Amino acid sequence: MKEIDQSVLRLLRLLQQDCSLALADLAERGGMSQSTAWRKVQELDAAGVIRRRVALLDARQLDLKLCVIAHVTLDDHHEEAIESFSSVVRNHPEIMECYALSGAFDYMLKIRACDVESYEAFMTRHLLRNPHVRNVVSSFVLREMKASTELPI
Amino acid sequence: MKEIDQSVLRLLRLLQQDCSLALADLAERGGMSQSTAWRKVQELDAAGVIRRRVALLDARQLDLKLCVIAHVTLDDHHEEAIESFSSVVRNHPEIMECYALSGAFDYMLKIRACDVESYEAFMTRHLLRNPHVRNVVSSFVLREMKASTELPI
DNA sequence: CACCGATTGATCAATTTCTTTCATGAACTC
């Protein structure tokens, strides 16, 4: 990928807001011809700047009313402990996000579940059962003030 | 929206993995005819179960190498303090996510920046300057183990 | 200024994809 100029940034901003835009609209709003828009999007796809296009769904309508932020501390940080924990994270779609952090906790997880019971069940069944997990602190999300996928570009 | 049956769930799962699938592919993988797939997707769009379709970009290539999880505590929880804080969150795209939490902290923020300096600048300029913000604890993301937008359905 | 390469926009044909229409059959009601 070459340098990313202003016109490409405009396309990217539009696409991360709505990738179902027709090429004609995209071009118009991006202030360029359809051919140029097409070529730039091709490049962005090929270069992997556009990683993927996904549909964002409404959690409430799909009965996932609960969202939890959990902070996890492992017992030790040996290869095996980390791999074991990673595997739990990978294999459970309820864990939507997981970041290794600096600071007081090793990991931060964002977890979705239908309700407190099923969260509790998932937790005890899969996370707390893992021998390397020393500590989990769960905070319930009271309100989603912002949940954007748009990078600040 | 009526009840959501298995075939619709299959479509939703596919779409939240890749919404650039052609209708024909979507239908085939979802195990139904193209017309049926089209109609179901229309309904899901209309009902808002599919909230939007977005492009996910590569933060690294866009020079956003830093990701920070910040925990914020407000001074008080009066209308004004909350509104003031909300306004900061709304108006700054660097703050990609913000959740009001139960537990030790009032809010959790996910923030993207190019580097530590610009993060520091943003922080002091916009968050710490806010008179209602009592405390901010920043944890740097060392590794993104998982960052999915797929709901566990 | 003249030249060169790169980028852009316009246009077109081929292909693919989306959307509508229509007919069929199942399920249900009266």
Add this chain to the structure above:
DNA sequence: GAGTTCATGAAAGAAATTGATCAATCGGTG
């Protein structure tokens, strides 16, 4: 069982994407 509604699939038409070509334009360089 006749009639109605509803969901389904096939097929046809409309529209958009894809990819290529060509001329015009822009920027830099000798």
